[in-house]
Amino acid sequence: MRILSGVQPSGKLHIGNYFGAIRQFVELQANAANECYYFVADLHAMTTIKDGAELRANTFRVAADFVALGLDPERSVLYRQSDLPEVAELAWMLSTVTPMGLLQRGHSYKDKVAKGISPNHGLFAYPVLMAADILIVRADRVPVGKDQKQHLEMTRDIAAAFNQTYGREALRIPEELILPDVAVVPGTDGQKMSKSYGNTLEIFAPENELRKKVMSIVTDSTPVAEPKPTRGNTLYALLKVFTPEAEWPQTKKLFTEGGTGYGEIKKRLLGLILDTFGQARARREALDRDPGYVEGVLRSGRDRAREVISTVMAECRQVAGVGR
């Protein structure tokens, strides 16, 4: 089974990203029957980041973050999207068989326009580039969050249109693999944790910054001695994400029995976060001292991916009648 997924390097990874996506990527690579391809979607991020130095730095950092979080370059192929310009070439080929109406129905495009973002062609054509990412490696399964479901459907339609146009099964139609409905991780203000809300707990933030953020989690004013509400309680929800299931009944009592203040519970949460990500944080620091290592991983990822995509590109060029 060939697995592919991509992440945009649009900000610093937070614990919502980990539980919602990255943890599953790491788990998928553990199954020897899977061949996993993961990439940093820097061409996609150009639709939002207009500062070259910032984009380059973010792209590299996300790659290092992934390695630190357990993506094993021996088992998974990790690459930078822009290192394979063939992706943009295939995107063009696909755009010639993609009906305008299909893209006009895109939720994420419509949402951005509704928010008043002035649309450019890149934003409009975003799903075509994403289709190229997927089809170029002949992925069987694409693990994504629910928000990407429509993009996967578009990919399937676009692949079918290309095959139909040229009368050949040049492109493999992928299946989605919607990640199990992990509870949405709340941010420090109680809304969904998201970099766009500025309420994140960043996995690799320095410890004192993380402590400050944890201490700033919004709580109610229940006195220390009294039981604390659990429903709609951000601290409760966050603690649950980090507590091993077997320990949960005990931990839950911190809320239901009274006698423990929110400050103390926050300290426990901070401890759990540091424990959970301790190894990753240490590895991340080591990678910072050795940027050549990450660059090497990306280079070898590019070369390994190219072995696969060159066959697909040769076939697409051949059927379309472009190139030699």
Ligand code: ADP
């Ligand atoms: P953000 O909302 O911070 O911009 P992205 O949209 O880039 O995050 O999300 C990247 C991945 O992380 C997606 O697969 C998404 O489902 C997952 N994810 C993001 N925020 C959360 C959250 N608060 N809880 C669970 N999963 C999340």
Ligand code: TRP
């Ligand atoms: N659009 C995805 C997101 O915003 C990122 C992405 C780009 C992607 N290309 C992809 C995901 C290909 C899966 C497969 O999260």
